[in-house]
Amino acid sequence: MKAFSYDRAGSVNEALQLAARPDAKFIAGGTNLLDLMKLGIEAPVHLVDINRLGLDTIEPTAEGGLRIGALVRNADLAADMRIRRDYAVLARALVSGASGQLRNKATTAGNLLQRTRCPYFYNTDMPCNKRRPGSGCAAIGGLSHNLGVLGISDACIATHPSDMAVALRVLDATVEIAGARGAARTVPMADFHRLPGETPHLETALREGEMIVAVTLPPPMGGTQIYRKVRERASYAFATVSVALVAREGRIERVAFGGLAPKPWRVDANGSAGEVADAALAGARPTPDNGYKLDLARRTLAAALADAVRLEAGR
């Protein structure tokens, strides 16, 4: 690990100023960044600790939604009664991720900004266009059973690992961003994560020197909300395929997939689970290792819809 400076910011403005230095990074829960630093994948020169900025409350919005502070811990967000009641898909997605210990540390903003778990990204001996732009992608032509099938490019086939983000995408959340000199803007979840194209190292809409201050949920949309995560063991693994579903009266209203793409994969389609899956998977480019994900995505959507029907029947 390279030596780095460490500063604890007392306000958003101070944090933004400290982060304006070259090679500075924010640290909140540190559940992803510290691992990456130990492995030499991230090597910030300056670390700016933002844990004392507040930004850790969940407040109602004038529109009837909720504004989730950037530093609200995943465990707290999942346990919030309003989230559990009105945004069940988000609570369910959160508790399906990581472990209790990690969820206690990990923050809302940090969860959105976590890096891919592509094993070739994690091995600094391998070429990787995310780690070293232009070096190539070792995952293409390599072992890729858990890598992406949608939204990928010839430069990168990594997926985004977050469960939370898939739920936020299906709920049409927006990301509130603060920039230098008090500039603020919002970015819909739809546009927050970028597709790799030829620049897989550019992963989000966040610009240099900006920080996430909140994530806002629109007013509750109701319906029956399901998060179904499939993986190779019962716990503590990233999704092979996941489905965030809002259903009403046994019909799919909104759906987004995780585990398939570099971002939560929302599909706006109507019809049966099969028809919606067809629409979602159109244009998929599986490798010889991960073609099963297409079948699994269809099956998981069907399973999620069956769960929803059961829940509705039980009400």
Next chain:
Amino acid sequence: MIGDGINRTEGPRKVAGQVPYSAERRDAGDPLHGFVRGAAIGSGRITEIDTTAAEAAPGVRLVLTHRNAPPQGDLADLGGLHDAKPELVDDRIVRYGQPVALVVADSFEQARAAAMLIEVSYDREPADFDFFAHAGGGEVQDVSAVGDFEQAFAEAPVSIDATYTTPYHFGHPMEPNAAIADWRDGHLTVYLTAQMLNQLLDGLALTLMLDKADITIDSAYVGGGFGSKIGLHCEAVLASLATRILERPVKLAMTRRQMFSLVGHRAASQSRIRLGATADGRLTALGHDAHVQTTIRDDWREPVANVARALYAAPNRLTRRSHVELDVGAPEPVRGPGELPGLMVFESAVDELAEKLGMDPVELRLRNDTQIDPEKNRPLNGRRLADCLREGAERFGWDDRPIVPASRRDGDWLIGYGVASSIRSHWQMATDVRVRIDPAGLVTVQSDMTDLGTGTYTIMAQVAASALNVPVEQVQVELGRTDHPKGWGSGGSWGSGNMSVATDRACSAVREKVFAAAGKGFNDIFAEVRRHFPNGVEAIGHTIGANDDPNYKAYSQFTYGASFAEVGVDAYTGEVRLRRMLGVFSFGRVLNAKTARSQLLGGMIWGVSAALHEGGDVDPRYGHWVNGDLAEYLIPTHADIPAIDAIVLDDFDEHANHMGVKGIGELGAGGTGGSVANAVYNATGVRVRDFPITLGRLLPGLIARG
């Protein structure tokens, strides 16, 4: 006393954090910290290595590469686990992650940071990393043939011929491999987390070109082994080289990721299993052709096909092995070498045969049971496989099994039951134990044996306390030093047998000395010792090696078990979840009911892991371990293991040794994986012959729902 499920004697100190593991030892004071830089390629040569920046980095005391490493003993041709293992010898790279430099610094972080600053250029050479591209072939070795297998198989009324694969496995004990080496006054002490001390001492002395008398290995507490601490690895060698140069204690602890390439692995395997039977389920032909990975330099060949040699009767038999030499590093023993993968695939094949015969898989196994070793024609002492199967079937409710695959549902779950047999060689190795009684009222048991966390300290105390008729609290067991009486450590499931025999004999010898001095019988041995031996009294007890033991000529020594599993498979997604599992085992006498049960349960969990989770993937282009960390190399989590149970048919195997004891360490894993795989088939009607059974392998056969 013997057999009681008492708590581990060192347990309270362990949970209170008072027991230091090797990397935490401070006997030699605060150590310097080493970090290994591993090769970034799988095969080739180092063309340039620039250590300038690393040497100038803060806190750095030493940078060793092949250019300045001290001379070491020569790498043996086809070396074993305990031959010389020189490091940083030349510019040649033979496996990914091979050490190319050692950095020693004041702190771990400084050493790691400096190691990353070393610039290494390589010349890649063509290499072969892909086991699964080699379908069999190679020289056939370790052939055991009885009768005319080929003809019997061709003529068998019912037969199956199926090919299975198992992946690379890693030991990955809780405590990573680590050493602190301390060179002072011409003597080297290595605090090493290890399984077999005397044998490691051989390898280390050969490597360092030191006299064995000039080295002490201390491995008082070990946090698990699973084979990963049997062989000599770079942490011991490089820390020793560095302490001799720096004359300061040097610690070298592997990171979890490094353990994938700095410690060996279980070889991947391919097995073709052919079974022929009469219509009423009597095996007439039993064949297992195994093919395994090794390297050009190593002599370890995973004995995958050997498990079938004494498992079932059949007049015509052929078991053999071939291998392919790849550039992926050395295979080594990993939990149940041979048995874990071998039984998983062989017992899957037996299940396939049972289905073809339309027979209950338990009944098929019972019908082919034997009390005589079918290849060596001598009794299988203590063989209670049939009892294990019957007892297990009764307790598990096997009669209620879904007879037709994919016929039982519980909501969205497809329910399946599976069974498999287990068999494990029982070995015996030459072992000495010293027992001493001090007048103050203390019994000391001393050996170079190690306790991997499984309860060796405790069972040795129980054996000595029983033999001397004293309370367990008055027995102090001292293990894990090479200056203690020597044995063969922990491995091969032989520890409890070797140790209990030698400890009991040492106690008998001490009692005889006390009896001779007292001239009469006595109740309180401490009183007699105080009276007649003011300086204490001691004796050595000995266990002879299997090769010298008539029991091993007259009998074929094994332990036995049967595993029963129930799984649910999600009918939508193909997710497999274990619902319950029972193991029934027979291994002679139980020394401690609690530690034995824990060890068996742990083994059973490894069986689940092998069936459903574990597998190391090598990139066929680069030769590195792709899933080289515990986020990607999956083992079961708590949520994967429901309530499972292990039952022991307590016994006394008089033909094993005078204590009636046989080993249990690796028996729990045994065929457990096979029972899980068979349950998955029973649930789904889909037979996956490549392990582990992943979603990608199971789904194509699973009819889609919804």
